[in-house]
Amino acid sequence: MFTSCPIGFVSSPYMDTGQVPKGLGAKHDADGVLKLLPEFEPGLTDIEGFSHLIVIWEFDRSEGFELTASPPSDNRSHGVFATRSPLRPNPIALTTVELLRREGAHLHVRGIDMLDGTPILDIKPYLSSIPPEKLRRGWLAEAEARQK
Ligand SMILES: C[S@@+](CC[C@H](N)C(=O)[O-])C[C@H]1O[C@@H](n2cnc3c(N)ncnc32)[C@H](O)[C@@H]1O
Numbered sequence: 001m002f003t004s005c006p007i008g009f010v011s012s013p014y015m016d017t018g019q020v021p022k023g024l025g026a027k028h029d030a031d032g033v034l035k036l037l038p039e040f041e042p043g044l045t046d047i048e049g050f051s052h053l054i055v056i057w058e059f060d061r062s063e064g065f066e067l068t069a070s071p072p073s074d075n076r077s078h079g080v081f082a083t084r085s086p087l088r089p090n091p092i093a094l095t096t097v098e099l100l101r102r103e104g105a106h107l108h109v110r111g112i113d114m115l116d117g118t119p120i121l122d123i124k125p126y127l128s129s130i131p132p133e134k135l136r137r138g139w140l141a142e143a144e145a146r147q148k
Helices: 038-044 138-146
Strands: 008-011 031-036 052-058 092-103 106-110 119-125
Touching (some): 031 038, 031 092, 031 119, 052 106
Antiparallel strands (some): 008 031, 008 119, 031 106, 052 092, 052 119, 092 106
16 A cells, blocks of 8 residues: 655635536547646656646545445446545545647646546556446436437
């Protein structure tokens, strides 16, 4: 086991959870800045070549967890590990963002869904190798079909 240690913090237009778009069809196109602590800046070398990044972050404003969750995108509940609920045994989140530009230790990105000041645990380049025809979207596809 390890103790997580933020490598930086998110600058986001969202100050509380009610402001983040939710539910079926919600668009995540908000711009934000991933502000790394200066000592981690060398770790960003060569990141500019990637169009998209995976940001791993902490639900630092969640308390406790529930093993079933009722997502805003469905009126049925599902196991927490079949959802992206913020109430998880380990409060870890990930978001794929588009990299707009880098300014030193700051990454300007599009597509954030985290609150202002959220701790960033890690950043990795997004490299999808799964062909779209192989992807199954489980209960989410069923919820979308029911609401058409
Ligand atoms: C459904 S979760 C998905 C997060 C991430 N994209 C994932 O898949 O792990 C997104 C919600 O988490 C909540 N949230 C955002 N930042 C948070 C934070 N720092 N602490 C707790 N909850 C947060 C907001 O309500 C937001 O709508």
